[in-house]
Amino acid sequence: MDFQPTEDQRDLRAGVRGLLEGRYGREALRAAVDAAAGAGTGAGAAVDRGLWRELGEAGFFALRLPESEGGVGLGLPEAVLVFEEAGRALVPGPLVATHLAAGVVPGAAAGTAVVTAFDLAGDLAGDLVAYLGEADAVLGAAVLPVGEPVRAADPLTPLHRVARPGGAEASASASRSASRSASRSVSVSAYVSEGALLTAALQVGSALRTVELAVRYAGEREQFGQPIGAFQAVKHTCAQMLVRAEVARTAVYAAAVTGDPGEAAAAKLLADGAAVRNARDCLQVHGGMGFTWEADVHLHLKRAWVRAEQWRTAAEAEELLAAELLDSAG
Structure with a gap:
């Protein structure tokens, strides 16, 4: 089976990148x-409505x-x-x-x-919802819930904690299932599976972008009279980053x-690992510069952390894959 993109698909990707x-x-x-x-926790608008409309017009x-x-x-x-x-460009928004x-x-x-969803893992205090303050609707919810802003790792992913129906005793997984089952015209299985796959694609874009950032910096930064990319340890790190990203892709x-x-x-599991680990390795290649606010590396790492908790976490993916293996073995 040939998984190579067709000419039309390559043109589509090039058009979106442009x-x-x-x-x-x-x-x-x-x-x-x-x-x-500058706006403070949970207060800064992360969704560019103009860009959102342009994305809509582009299909x-x-x-x-x-x-x-x-x-x-x-x-x-x-x-x-x-x-x-979109993941490569770190476009924010749901x-x-x-x-x-x-x-x-x-x-x-x-x-x-702008439509958000109950796609983040919650805790005993309630479900976390991204971009709730900027959303016009929540997928599967009859009304837009009210939430309390909470601090987010990613500055461009504002989070709100929404009280869970049924009290704090209900588990987070049960709450998410209830929220998802309310979605109109979308089955629960398709809702979660497709959401996880599209989020995995965002993670892959970020993982590939951090490879580019690491390789570029390794060719520019000099140490002992030569680019640091000439050193074997840096070469191996960049090569491992590329392998992770390509396997996930x-x-x-x-x-x-x-x-x-x-x-x-499985794709979500691999993509989450590639995005997080590649961002960390990219940060290491950048050295002290990578830890600064001015560098973009930390933005990829923080976004990867958030996406790893969306739609299907590593634990949920592992449970699903284990169940499938047991079924096939039986």
Whole structure:
């Protein structure tokens, strides 16, 4: 089976990359980070409504809607390509939830509505919801809930804690299942599996971008009269980063073609590991410079941490894969 992108798919990816480079390049990213930091915890707007509408006009959210419903009529393989580019650019906002809401929530497909979801692991105090303060709707919820802002690791992912129906005694997994089951026109299995796969694509984009950042810095930074990229330890680190990112990307592409929930869970597991570990290794290649606010490395690491807790955590993916192995063995 050939998993190589077709010419049309490559053109689609190139078009999305060009749009994001022109509309949400590094200057826009840093401006958003500085604005969020200056506004304080949970108060900074992370969703650029203008960019959101442009993504909608470009078909980002309606990509998988049938043409008869005003969509582009493509599938998961094309969706993971465009989400990979969004992850590479660190575009903030509930991209996955809004994409899943196309055809369900009015305005989601066109990018005129921002839709979030109960996709983060909660605790005994309630469920965490990203971008609640900026959302027009929550996927599967009849009304927009009220939440309390909480500090987030990623400055561009504002979080709110929402009281869980049924009291604090209910488990986080049960709460998430209840929230997801309320989603209109989207089955529970498709809702979680596709959300996990699209989030994995975002993680892959970030993992590949940190490879680029590490290699570029290794070629520019000199030590003992030569670029640090000439040293074997740095070479090996960059090579390992590339292998992680490419293995995860292959898993994401394969899961997008097969549509298998188990393969989607495996792809999320690999992509989370690649995004987090690559960001850490990229930080090490940058040395002391990597720890500064001015460097972009910490933004990739913080976003990767948040995404690793979205839609399907490592523990949830491992449980699903273990259950599938037991079923096949029986």
